[in-house]
Amino acid sequence: MIELAVFDMAGTTIDEHGAVYEALRHAVESTGATVDPHDLQTWMGTDKREAIDALVRLGGGTPDADLVERQYGEFRAFLKKRYEEVPPEPIAEADKALAVLRARGIKVALTTGFSDDVALPLLASLGWSTGEGGNLDAVVTSDEVVRGRPAPYMIHRAMEKAGVVDVRKVLVAGDTAVDLQAGHHAGAGVVVGVLTGQLPRTALEGEPHTYVLDSVAQVPDLAETATAE
Template sequence: MIELAVFDMAGTTIEEHGAVYEALRHAVESTGVTVDAQDLQTWMGTDKREAIDALVRLGGGTPDAELVERQYGVFRAFLKERYEEVPPQPIAQADKALAELRARGIKVALTTGFSADVALPLLASLGWATGEGGNLDAVVTADEVVRGRPAPYMIHRAMEKTGVVDVRKVLVAGDTAVDLQAGHHAGVGVVVGVLTGQLPRTELELHSHTYVLDSVAEVPGLAEATAAE
């Protein structure tokens, strides 16, 4: 029986029209280096400061802490502008899927490569929240843990926040390779790739997974099937 479903945010439960990709590319390339598209995809879903540092290095630059923090500010500003131009919205049927899971007694958590200063305003703009009257049981941001994806720590932190102790009763879903890797590293019972991000099925299936679905809209049915086994 699944007790906790842990979802990524951008590209998995939230449609933000590729703004994170654009913002990350801009933040890195404005230092004067070039970002390889495959490298950019590899670092999507990770902590954004870690991603900036890694992508600048891969482009031939030599980042230090000051540069990374400055470019993170560039990332935030670009993302804010894009979100104002084209506001994010829930992935089709995501609201319903989260509600269905919670109605069955399955707790729902979101994890993200964003830090709280980006993630929480984004969730507020959608009316998503934890606490009384909210539609979520927990939110875990990248700055809450010592390392973001593909490390398992955000998943384990979500378990801690929701009181779930058995990783075999946790489902993890995301649209990037590092989402699947984090689920695998955490040892969860079900690892789901979804096709609402930038990666096609063939690439997601290269990584350890249990299922690859068209979207999170299908997760409630999957959770029900798992519970019945």
């Protein structure tokens, strides 16, 4: 039986109405670089500073550290404005799924390509938190690891925080290619793609996976998350 479920945030457990895509595109295009939709999708789910650097280069620019930091500020400001206009909300039935898993003794962690200053206020706006009375056992942001997805480090950090030592008893779920690649690289026992993001089923099925589901709401239906007899 799975001991820890590690979920991505935006597009997987949280519906932020495409704001991250818009903010990342804005941050890159405002440098004068062009953004190919395929490249944008490829870099979704990664550390946002890494994504800005890569997308500016792919779009014909020559970023340095100062430009990346400046455009990350643009990303944050754009995202904050969009969140104020259209507040994020849980993916349908996602909060219920998290509660069901925890009631079965499965710990729940969230990982994200956001830094603390973006991720933590977003979770607070939903009333999601760790600690006593919270609905999560761990949250891992891009600030806590030397490299974000598709590296496995956020998943392993979530295991460390949750006190889980066997990667075979970890389920990883996300809506992007790098989510599934990170789960595979981490050695997770179950890797789940969900269709609540921007990628179609065929794209997710082209990545390492155990299941592709319509939503995280279906994760408690998997045999691996069922209550042991």
